[in-house]
Amino acid sequence: xSSARVVITGFGATSxxxxxxxxxxxxxxxxxxxIGQITAFDPAGFxxxxxxxxxxxxxxxxxxKTYRKAVKxxxxxxxxxxxxANEALTNSGLITKGIDPEKVNxxxxxxxxxxxxxxxxxxxxELAPAVAASITEGRFDIRKWGKDGLDLVTxxxxxxxxxxxxxxxxxxxxxxxxxxxxxxxxxxxxHLAISEAAQIIVRGGSxxxxxxxxxxxxxxxxxxxxxxxxxxxxxxxxxPAAACxxxxxxxxxxxxxxxxxxxVLENLENARLRNAKIYAEIAGLGQSSNINPAxxxxxxxxxxxxxxxxxxxxxxxxxxxxxxLVIPHGTGIAADDLAEAKAIEAALGKAAADTPVWPTxxxxxxxxxxxGALDVIAAVYAMREGKIPAAKNCDKKAAGCSLxxxxxxxxxxxxxxxxxxxxxxxxxxxxxxxxxxx
Amino acid sequence: MAERVVITGMGIVCxxxxxxxxxxxxxxxxxxGVARTTIFDASTFPTTxxxxxxxxxxxxxxxxxxxxxxxxxxxxxxxxxxxxxxxQAGIDLETDQxxxxxxxxxxxxxxxxGEGSVxxxxxxDCIAKAWDDTAGQMDWxxxxxxxxxxxxxxxxxxxxxxxxxxxxxxLTAARGPARSCLTACAASTQAIGEAMMMIRRADADVMIAxxxxxxxxxxxxxxxxxxxxxxTRNDSPETASRPFSAGRDGFVLGEGAAILIxxxxxxxxxxxxxxxxxxxxxxSSSDAFRVTDMHEEARGAIQAVTSALADAGISYRxxxxxxxxxxxTSENDSIETRAIKxxxxxxxxDIPASSVKSMLGHLIGAAxxxxxxxxxxxxxxxxxxxxxxxxxxxxxxxxxYVPNQPRKCQVDIAMNESFGFGGQNNVVxxxxxxxxxxx
Numbered sequence: 001x002s003s004a005r006v007v008i009t010g011f012g013a014t015s016x017x018x019x020x021x022x023x024x025x026x027x028x029x030x031x032x033x034x035i036g037q038i039t040a041f042d043p044a045g046f047x048x049x050x051x052x053x054x055x056x057x058x059x060x061x062x063x064x065k066t067y068r069k070a071v072k073x074x075x076x077x078x079x080x081x082x083x084x085a086n087e088a089l090t091n092s093g094l095i096t097k098g099i100d101p102e103k104v105n106x107x108x109x110x111x112x113x114x115x116x117x118x119x120x121x122x123x124x125x126e127l128a129p130a131v132a133a134s135i136t137e138g139r140f141d142i143r144k145w146g147k148d149g150l151d152l153v154t155x156x157x158x159x160x161x162x163x164x165x166x167x168x169x170x171x172x173x174x175x176x177x178x179x180x181x182x183x184x185x186x187x188x189x190x191h192l193a194i195s196e197a198a199q200i201i202v203r204g205g206s207x208x209x210x211x212x213x214x215x216x217x218x219x220x221x222x223x224x225x226x227x228x229x230x231x232x233x234x235x236x237x238x239x240p241a242a243a244c245x246x247x248x249x250x251x252x253x254x255x256x257x258x259x260x261x262x263x264v265l266e267n268l269e270n271a272r273l274r275n276a277k278i279y280a281e282i283a284g285l286g287q288s289s290n291i292n293p294a295x296x297x298x299x300x301x302x303x304x305x306x307x308x309x310x311x312x313x314x315x316x317x318x319x320x321x322x323x324x325l326v327i328p329h330g331t332g333i334a335a336d337d338l339a340e341a342k343a344i345e346a347a348l349g350k351a352a353a354d355t356p357v358w359p360t361x362x363x364x365x366x367x368x369x370x371x372g373a374l375d376v377i378a379a380v381y382a383m384r385e386g387k388i389p390a391a392k393n394c395d396k397k398a399a400g401c402s403l404x405x406x407x408x409x410x411x412x413x414x415x416x417x418x419x420x421x422x423x424x425x426x427x428x429x430x431x432x433x434x435x436x437x438x
Numbered sequence: 439m440a441e442r443v444v445i446t447g448m449g450i451v452c453x454x455x456x457x458x459x460x461x462x463x464x465x466x467x468x469x470x471g472v473a474r475t476t477i478f479d480a481s482t483f484p485t486t487x488x489x490x491x492x493x494x495x496x497x498x499x500x501x502x503x504x505x506x507x508x509x510x511x512x513x514x515x516x517x518x519x520x521x522x523x524x525x526q527a528g529i530d531l532e533t534d535q536x537x538x539x540x541x542x543x544x545x546x547x548x549x550x551x552g553e554g555s556v557x558x559x560x561x562x563d564c565i566a567k568a569w570d571d572t573a574g575q576m577d578w579x580x581x582x583x584x585x586x587x588x589x590x591x592x593x594x595x596x597x598x599x600x601x602x603x604x605x606x607x608x609l610t611a612a613r614g615p616a617r618s619c620l621t622a623c624a625a626s627t628q629a630i631g632e633a634m635m636m637i638r639r640a641d642a643d644v645m646i647a648x649x650x651x652x653x654x655x656x657x658x659x660x661x662x663x664x665x666x667x668x669x670t671r672n673d674s675p676e677t678a679s680r681p682f683s684a685g686r687d688g689f690v691l692g693e694g695a696a697i698l699i700x701x702x703x704x705x706x707x708x709x710x711x712x713x714x715x716x717x718x719x720x721x722s723s724s725d726a727f728r729v730t731d732m733h734e735e736a737r738g739a740i741q742a743v744t745s746a747l748a749d750a751g752i753s754y755r756x757x758x759x760x761x762x763x764x765x766x767t768s769e770n771d772s773i774e775t776r777a778i779k780x781x782x783x784x785x786x787x788d789i790p791a792s793s794v795k796s797m798l799g800h801l802i803g804a805a806x807x808x809x810x811x812x813x814x815x816x817x818x819x820x821x822x823x824x825x826x827x828x829x830x831x832x833x834x835x836x837x838x839y840v841p842n843q844p845r846k847c848q849v850d851i852a853m854n855e856s857f858g859f860g861g862q863n864n865v866v867x868x869x870x871x872x873x874x875x876x877x
Contacts, residue, residue, distance in 0.1 A: 045582030073729055108726065109741060117620075119553050119598050122657070124565060125576055131565040140562035142656060146482030150660050158661030159729055159859070163553075163599070164621045168860035171726040177738065180724035180862045181628060184551070184599040184620040192617050196632065203635060205722070220581055227582075228591040287615035289547065289607035293505055296595055307543055307613055425595060426604030428616045 006198040007437065009276040010092025010264030011377045012084040012212075016052030016257050016365055020087055024364075024374070025381045028389045029409065033241035033363045035255050040218045048232035050240050051218045052257025052365025054080060062086050064098055067173055073159055074169060076216035076258065077120050080370075081166040082173065084260035085210060089174060092264040093276055094208065096174035104175075105274075112178040112206035113171050114197035116189025116213030116369040117163035121221035127153070166214055178206040183369075187329065188422045189213050190261060190372025191430035197265050198282045207270045212262035215368035226256055229296050229425075231333055244366070245393040246330030246359035247337050247401050254331040257365030261373025263380075280380045283417060284316025284433035296425045298336045302343025304429040305329075309347035309421055312431035318417055320351035323433070325382055325418040326403075327375040330359030331366050334398060340423065341401040356410065357403040358382070362392040372422045376432060379418040383436045388413045440638040444871055445714040446706050447529070447699030448811050449522025451515040452798055453489035453692055456498075457522060462815050465823040466844045470676035470797050472690050477654050478558065485668045487675035488654045489692035489799025491515060500531075505608050508592040510554030512804075513602040515695035516650035520606050523646070527699040528711045531610060539709050546614030546642035547603050548633035550625025552651030552803040554597040555658070560588045562656075602650040602695075614642040620803060622858030623763070625649055626696065627806030631720030631866050633700050643705040651803030652693035662691060667767060677827045679800075681764035681793035682771050682839045684832040689765040692799025696807035698814075713871040715814045718851075719750025725861030732769055732857065736777035742863035743781045743855065750867045752851065754782045757789055757867070759822050759852040761809045764793025764839075765800055770857065775835045790847065792840035796826040806856035810866055813852035817870050821846050 013020065016034025017027035027034065034052045043049035059071050059079045074082070089096055095105045134141055134149035159165060164182040171180055179200055183193040190213030197211035217223070226232045233253030236243040244255040271278055288311070290304030298305070313320060326348075328340055345352040360378055367374060382388050388410040397405060416436050423429040450456070453471025454464035464471075471489040480486050496514050497503045499521035506517055521531060529545075530536035568581035595601070603618040615636055621628050626649025633647035653662070662668045669688040671678035679690040706713055723745065725738035732739070747754060763774055779786045794812050801808050816822050821844050828841035850870045857863050 041576075042578045043582075045579035045586075070729060109723075113724065124568075124581070128565050128569040128576055129574075131562055132569045132571055134562075135566055140559070140566050142479050142558075143482045145562075145656065145660075146480060146484075150483065150663065153660055153664050155664045155666075156730065157664055159665070161661075162620075162622055162860060164858060164860045164862060165729065167724070167862075168729055171724045171861065172728065175726050177724055177726045177741065179722035180621065181619050181632070181722070182621050182862075183617060184553075185603075185616075185618050186598055186600050189600075196617070199635065199639065203639070220576070220578055224582060224585045224589065225591070225594040228586065228589055228594060230591075287546075287617070288543070288613050289604070289616040291607050291611065291613075293608070295601070295604055296591070304613065311543075424600060426598060426600045427607050428600060428603065428618070 004202045005268040006201045006265050006282045007268050007271050008263050008279045008380060009266045009271050010088045012087025012091060012262045013374055013377055014054055014080045014084040015259040015374055016054060019055060019057055021377060028363060028378060031390060031392060035240045035243055035365050038218060041220050046223055047227045047234040049237050050243050050255050053218055054258055057083060063173060073156055075120050075160040077214050078166050078169050080216055080258060080260040081214035082170060084262040085170045088262035088264050098173040106208060108175045108177040110178055110207045111176045112197060112200050112209040113167045113176045114181045114193045114209055114211045115167045116183045116193040117166050118215035118369045120161045120163055121219050122161050124220055185428040186424035187368050187371055188424040188428045188430045189369035191422045191432050194263060194376060194432060195285045195430060201265055201267050207267045209265045210262060211265055212373035213369040214260035215370050216258040217256040217368050218258045242393055244332040244362045246332045246361055247341060247398055247403060247405055248394045249396040249398045251332045251334045251337060251398060254333050254366045257367045259367035259370035259374055261370050261377055263376060278437045280383060281435040281437055283435035284312040286311030286315060286431040288429045290423055290427040290429055298339040298423055300339050302339035304427060305340055305343035305421055305423050306347045308429040308431040312433045316433040320348040322417050323355050323419050324415040325379060325388060326355055326357045327379050327420045328357055328359050329422040330361055332361060338398060338400050341403050344403060353404060355404055356388055356406045358388050358391050358406045375420045379420055379434050383415040383418055386413050387411055441640060442703040443634045443637045443700050443717045444703050444706050445698050445814055446701045446711045447523035447527030448814060449519035450696045450808055450811055451491055451494060451518045452694035452808055453491055454798060456494055456518055465794055465797055465812060468824055468826045472675045472679060472799055474675060478656055480659060483659055484663045484670050486672045489690055490654060491694055500609060506605055508596050509605055510596045511652035511693060512552055512554055512650040513605045516602045517605055517609055519695040519697040520609055520646055523697040523699045524610060528709060540644050542611050543613045544643040545612040546636055546645045547606050547612050547616040548629040548645055548647045549603045549618045550629035550649040550803045551599050551602040551618050552620060553599045555655035557593045558656055564588060606646055612646060621862040622860055623802055623805055624856040624858035624862045624864040625803040627854060627856035627864040627866055628722060630698060630807060630810060631722060631864055634717045634720055637700055637702050643702050645700040646697060647700050648697035648807035649804035650695035651801060653802050654691055654693050679766050679796045680827040681766040681796050681825055682832060682835050683828050684830045686766045686768060688767055690799040692801045694801045694804050694808060696804055696811055715817050715868045716871045718869045719746040719867035721746030721749060721865045723863045727861055729860060732773045736773045738861055738863045739777035739857055740780050742865045743777060746865035746867050755785055757851050757853050758849045759816050760789055760791040761813050761854045762791050762793045763855045763857045764795055766795060771835060775837055778837060787837055790822045790840045790845060791837050792823055792825040794823050806854060810854045813854050813868055816849045816852055820849055822849060
């Protein structure tokens with residue numbers, strides 16, 4: 001391992017709890033839930049009618065004037081990412097072309113971008129007229145599609161839905177010319193993108209990186225998939241704040257949402273040289289795979305997560321007892337929560353009983369590729385403010401889970417090291433350990 | 439001192455076959471994998487042809503096909519490519535207690551993998567049934583009803599781009615670092631570059647790296663046709679992929695998977711496996727220019743090549759072969775030529791620079807890995823594959839594209855270039871393995 005150290009010098013979050021990081025943290029502390037009835041479309045026929053939706057915003061006010069025309073090429077995922085990137089960069093004190101083209105203080109070639117992105121679902125309303133023009137005798141007719149339907153699809157249609165377009169648009173707006181990657185590991189993507197960005201800085205591939213994740217899951221395709229896979233809850237539909245219940249005895253499934261979370265990572269020396277505010281250090285990273293023939297679920301003993309956490313602890317050169325906070329993936333899907341709990345307990349050993357565990361999805365919803373990034377930001381805030389908000393909806397711990405879930409807000413938490421972990425259906429797992437700067 | 443990283447296994451499933459030697463023989467014989475599209479009826483599309491994988495049988499590669507039964511084309515192909523590569527590298531997939539001396543927690547996965555196709559008939563049918571034509575809007579209640587009735591949950595899950603990597607973990611029991619990226623046409627080159635970095639960093643001893651993708655499906659073809667990125671030479675599919683020629687009119691959509699086993703030199707030596715080549719350099723950059731176009735001066739491409747050379751610690755004069763991105767679009771081939779001239783200066787016209795996309799078509803996310811395999815074979819056999827269909831050279835493009843015939847020449851160092859839609863540029867450099875690194 002090279003000696004370069006990587007720190008967080010900025011963050012931005014566009015989440016169901018508001019358009020800024022400050023809004024998100026205030027809501028988390030106040031115990032306010034970002035989950036509500038789906039308004040993006042009429043969810044009456046869906047088994048889960050709830051989601052975490054980002055408050056309304058006008059994307060035009062978050063892009064430079066010269067770039068406003070490109071907004072029509074932005075899917076919902078891209079828009080959310082652009083807003084959070086803007087906040088993170090502004091907050092870091094770095095001046096990019098997108099912040100102020102007259103005062104740029106970065107070297108574009110020495111800045112990387114690494115984002116977790118989801119499988120971006122196409123807009124059915126946009127596609128439907130083309131499908132409607134391709135019907136023969138009541139059925140979809142591919143030959144008619146090729147002849148008539150296809151021409152009704154807007155020429156640049158594909159470009160809205162390529163996952164790498166998040167980084168592409170942000171890279172153009174802010175003139176980021178260094179390494180660019182898009183990690184497509186679903187719910188583990190946010191942590192993996194932050195991990196890779198940190199590793200690029202360590203190896204000298206860039207001095208600065210914009211990293212994080214974004215996903216907009218509140219659309220009729222994603223929601224149908226999650227309902228079909230029985231990952232969503234059909235309980236508490238009239239009490240949205242009680243619907244997502246990570247590690248709770250009454251957990252009945254997850255609630256999905258949309259968000260973008262971004263951090264600015266920076267070589268410590270670089271950050272010091274420009275007197276940047278240093279929020280946290282990336283202290284340890286670990287990754288592995290979950291292996292389960294039932295690909296939609298975590299393996300019952302959570303082995304893939306345990307390995308990731310153990311590697312991160314080793315990488316950070318600390319002991320499990322040094323961890324003062326764990327933000328788990330905690331989706332509210334009972335079997336997965338139990339497997340994750342077992343993995344955390346196994347990785348932390350004796351320290352597990354005392355380490356505060358704070359799942360956030362009861363308030364933020366499960367925002368897929370954004371989730372890990374939001375959790376990293378929440379952990380950084382908790383460290384800085386010395387405060388751990390209460391975990392909502394874990395009223396009675398699920399049988400078999402002996403994690404120390406934070407029931408009441410801890411006002412005086414001395415957090416030196418915090419662990420965030422995640423996993424996804426299919427299998428990739430990730431763990432990130434953050435350290436409070438001295 | 440960072441670990442040296444070597445290649446110890448390779449596997450491929452592509453339009454020219456599903457084993458490395460067959461594909462290589464096909465490339466040297468100038469065979470085309472392009473023909474009329476058969477996966478679905480594309481006869482009324484602007485482009486009616488593609489480079490399909492044919493006669494592929496997953497059961498040939500695993501005794502547990504039931505563990506992969508819902509896999510889409512990309513995942514299914516990558517299982518075959520991984521099985522081949524593991525066999526060559528001596529990675530045991532047969533037993534629960536493998537005797538290959540590879541710690542599974544240090545065996546990682548890095549794929550550049552694409553999303554799977556939607557479940558076409560069902561997907562379009564659900565939309566058609568839920569569309570209210572008089573109101574001009576979707577009836578979401580109807581959508582939910584029809585979708586619940588018709589969609590298969592597992593086929594929906596398998597469309598996620600992280601699933602090919604999940605299938606590899608299932609096949610190999612790999613528990614090391616696992617990532618999947620999707621930077622369009624540059625994805626698998628990026629995956630291999632980042633996988634090499636994981637070994638250099640000692641996060642893993644062995645990495646299963648490469649790509650898997652199929653966009654030969656109605657929405658994929660629609661998307662590229664609407665972008666006018668594809669050749670429409672429907673009367674002559676096998677000559678449609680014409681990189682660097684005056685008559686090039688777009689790329690040809692292909693599909694497949696390619697896997698390289700990257701390994702630390704120490705691990706390869708300990709295990710006593712054959713070393714096929716050494717991976718010595720990786721460079722990555724972004725254009726930050728336009729969503730739709732490459733930077734006119736090839737700024738990003740030049741930076742990626744330059745940083746790969748720097749990472750490898752070599753001069754541009756040391757490169758013996760360039761496997762170009764060479765898509766056959768007007769823009770790519772011009773700008774790529776400009777980039778090569780800018781970096782390789784007086785040597786630019788002397789370096790053989792060919793495009794195997796002229797035969798394989800464009801494997802999109804899997805392209806870079808397939809092409810890097812051809813680089814390793816070029817080094818092994820001291821022969822470079824041709825750019826086929828280059829019968830009408832573009833006077834503006836004057837590099838040595840190795841037109842129409844393979845060429846015997848000394849190849850010790852080969853470079854693979856991949857440039858993705860949206861401006862991600864990735865370059866990997868490999869070298870003939872020598873015990874003592876003497877330059």
